[in-house]
Amino acid sequence: MSNSKNRDSLDFFFNPASVAIIGASKTPGKIGHELLRNLTQSGFGGKIFPVNPKAGKILGYICYKSIVDVPSPVDLGIVVVPADLVEGVTRDCVTKQVKGIIIITSGFSEVGNKELEERIVEIARGKLRIVGPNTFGIYYAGTKMNATFGPTKVLEGHTAFITQSGALGLALMDWTTEEKYGVSAIVSIGNKSDVDDADLIEYFSSDSLTRSILIYMEGLKGGRKFYEISKSATRKKPIVVIKAGRSKRGAQAASSHTGSIAGQDTVFSAAFEQAGIMRAEGMTQAFDWIQAINENPVPKGENLAIVTNGGGVGVLATDKCEALGLKLTDISTNLADDLKQIMPSFGSVKNPIDITANADDVLYAKVLDVLFRSEDVDSIIALFCQTANIDPVLFAQAIISLRNKENFKKPLTCAFIGGHLSQIAYSTMLEGQFAAYPTAERAVDSMYALTTRYRQLSRWKAEEV
């Protein structure tokens, strides 16, 4: 099976027994120093060997003059030497029988220096695999390996994030911590001289830590391979792609940025659709979708209910649902009766269900309890407007304890709209592993992602029969 073979063949990038940093530096601020520091401080359990011709010790580790001098086998080499030295280092790594190298160094095909990059690939062919060049490295939560020169702190989670943009990837590493979007892996894929998106999709589709795959892509080589592997991977795990270079000028910019040929955008869109890849418009949408997907089961149908304590947000959310093709269910007589028993007379038991601004957390939890139990409802969007009299954190806690007590398995996205207390409530929900957002629009858009996933799986199931 090519799948497990490929997985084995890339495992040394994520779970190496030993790592050499070729070009390690004593000078704080230099990439060769930051990377070594991150790796040694991240909790990674493998052996670490700094390599630098000036040798000595760096951060307490014995430093070797060359990779070939390292006294034990090396699975993974991380290359941070200047561009003109990379060729020689790659040869040394082949000699040392290193399994894979991450070439951090830039100055290759992305600035037009294609020949040098091709020579290095040629040296490595059949001997070792290459990630890069022109990358900021790899983070993998499973081995607590932070082999990047990015932030020290990364929030562990369930999304494998593959990025072709270095700066964007680094910024988002920080962002994941701030926004509590946990990641199973971050791979700065760089110039994709060898290991490409398809290889990584194949790897992560079999990785038990990874529930979803998120890709920032500018260009693509090997479209057929990408399509075939993605098509099979999306059956197992959702893949969300941000494909930049949609516009003419954007494509030109992508070309001068990473040397990518962005290609015809409509072709990408069609291929993504066919392969079951969900294409997000931008970073916020992509992360919102992933959040909803990671924290929820796939809906069992399309009957959606909205519950709100603010009529206005209920209306806005309903508008957005219709615009996105989400179906608010008609509340059945039975369900309406159940709701009427607990709701204030001036509320609305129509969908969106408006429990009004007077509702407290106890009432809110009761209504959610009814909706969770109802067979008429497949998924729920819960909206909270901060009111003068009730702390939104109480609402958050009510939902969390309801799920913990009853173990409800029904998709829920929610929004907390308001000021500081609402932000705390929203963070509380994220920490409680719910898909929570600061606006109703984003809660709806995330439900759209879940519904899309439901539709994909239903269609594929039907096709199998």
Added chain:
Amino acid sequence: MSNSKNRDSLDFFFNPASVAIIGASKTPGKIGHELLRNLTQSGFGGKIFPVNPKAGKILGYICYKSIVDVPSPVDLGIVVVPADLVEGVTRDCVTKQVKGIIIITSGFSEVGNKELEERIVEIARGKLRIVGPNTFGIYYAGTKMNATFGPTKVLEGHTAFITQSGALGLALMDWTTEEKYGVSAIVSIGNKSDVDDADLIEYFSSDSLTRSILIYMEGLKGGRKFYEISKSATRKKPIVVIKAGRSKRGAQAASSHTGSIAGQDTVFSAAFEQAGIMRAEGMTQAFDWIQAINENPVPKGENLAIVTNGGGVGVLATDKCEALGLKLTDISTNLADDLKQIMPSFGSVKNPIDITANADDVLYAKVLDVLFRSEDVDSIIALFCQTANIDPVLFAQAIISLRNKENFKKPLTCAFIGGHLSQIAYSTMLEGQFAAYPTAERAVDSMYALTTRYRQLSRWKAEEV
């Protein structure tokens, strides 16, 4: 002139010499208490008279048994008594020659009780003006009057916010503080039994504190009046509207929420367009647009430049520009030469201008300086990805000091993408009165609002000739 007449006729709602709270309460948590507390603590300089049949003192203020017992004239009455007492109170207010009342009390046309509401309007006709019923009150920064039962703290600024949804309005009062969106006024317009959107637009279009008007609307009575007044007001100040009830089910929900007839959405869209009103999709977009409009001059043309330290975000922003019909200017040879003198050789002087992740704040400021001075560029989108080596706050400070030193008058929107430090940078920019956002998409969308304003003003100018 009807304009100044109407302004005079509503001024007592925002700048009253004296306010009576009819239904003031001693009990914290009750609306009649919260409202009095907010009013007395907000810094409002007018006289305040609590009214309650049980009398005594509340929060140190002498309380009167009836509005007619108050020993001096009363400009504004705020009514928080139960619905069945409002009719009598309105009669008393007429007797007392009160100029306007805000009826906080709910239970009128929004729950089908139209007759009572109409009787009250009849009592008031020609004698006093009514805001409401079913509102949370009025805040006005010019007189520091917080006559609401909402949050105590409101951030002063330059947008008049009119909301038909109470819960949403209250939530957004909190939000404005958290997100640093300052407001000149907040009016919870309620059932619009008398004072309507058009009256308020007319008032705020002449209010010197207000630079822009933001409306959350579910339904509209008197479409022609609204259209005529808006059309004239948008020539002076931008108006952004969030019109809910776009979808069929949303319109039904709006009807059961505020008793509004949402009307045919396409008719609204066409009328807004004709009147020069900018229609936002939701709250985030509306506030983003307003932020850009308040903090920037109107562009002098459509030649837009993007500058970024991250190639990827540059590409994404370019895609979004093209999708929104924003025109990235072709960098002229002269401008390119100026940029090349200061930029690293591996950066790109094409638009988007990519100064690369190695750029520091000094280089960033130099590039912006060139763009601010260039006649080829009418507006700028500045994007910052958080990198490992430079604190994003330095970038923020560099831009702020550049403007403060040179007093550049060119529209700029910017985005800080990253974690905690980027959030601080973004807040620093907001405090420095720049239009700043946490994502590139939002910075671009806000530039779209500025460009739309430019196009409107150009068209109207052409029509005048």
